[in-house]
Amino acid sequence: MARIRTRIFQSWFRLSRPMTLGVRAVMENAAGEVFMIRHTYTPGWYLPGGGVEKGETSIESLERELLEEGGFTLTAPPDLVGIYSNHFVFPNDHVVLYRARPGTWTQGEATSFGEIAEAVWADPLSPPEGTTPGTHRKLQELFAGAPPSPYWAPQR
Template sequence: MPSLRTRLFHVYARLIRPMTLGVRALVENEKGDILLVRHTYIGGWHMPGGGVERAEPCEEALRREILEEGGIILTGPPRLIGIYSNHVSFPNDHVIVYHVTPDIWQAGKATAHGEIAEARWCSPADLPEGTTQGTRLRLEEVYRGAAPSPYWGGQKP
C-alpha cells in the first residue's frame, strides 16, 4: 500500500494535472551495468527519472532528472525506447523511457536533496530485491528481446 505522502502527492497531481507524463532513463555504464535508484517517498528500485513539468520538453526533463537523481550529465541525445501507459498506478499517466549509453554521458554530482535514499549500479541480469515490475519489464524488453507491452506494469488497468 502506498504511503500517505505518496497518496497525497497523487491527489495533488490529479488536481493540477489531469494527465501526467514522466520520463525514465535506462543508464548504462561502460561495464554494462545499469543505474537504479530508491526514492525516499515510494518503495522499490527504479530507473532514474521523474515528472515532466509544464512547457518542458521530455528530453530536458530527462536531463534534469538523471542529473538530480544520479549525477548523470548527458553529452549527446538519448535513444527513445518507448512510451508506456501507467494507468494502474495513476489514471491517465504515461512514462517515456530513454536509453542512455556510456558514450553520451559523463559523471557529475547528484543534485537531489532528500529525494534519493540510495543509488546503485548493477547488472541487468542481477537486479536488487524490490526492483519494480515496470523496471523489470523494460529490462526484459531491451536485454532479452521480450515482446514490448504498452503498459508500464505489463497489465491493463
C-alpha cells in the first residue's frame, strides 16, 4: 500500500510541478560516520532530506527535514556541496546537497513519526546494503575521491 501511495504522489508531482527541487545533507559525526535513513514508503538507504516546499529556501527546507527525520538542529551554516540533476527519478528534478561537519549541529528527538523506518550512523565508505545509487555515488565522491558528476544518480 505504501508503494502505491508513493507512485501516486510521484505521478501527481510530475503533473503539478514542471521542476522539482530537493535537499539532502551529509551529516558527519566526530567518528567520521554519516547519518543515513530508511523510509517506510520507499526502499533503500538515503541521506536525510526531502522536497523544497513552496515559499521555502533550500536552507529552510533542509532545516525542517533534518529536524523531522533526525532531530538535528543546525548551529552553523552547512557547506554547499553542489546542485545535481536527478533525471533518474523525474525529468526535471534537482537535488541540492549540503554537508554539515561535526560541531555545526546538535541532535535531539526526530519530530516526524511514521516516515522513518530506521536510522543509522554509517561508515561513508561502507554504507548499509541497499544504499541508493545516488547516495552511494555522492558518498564515493566526497569520501573516496571519485570523480564528481553533475548527476545525482549514475545514468542508465
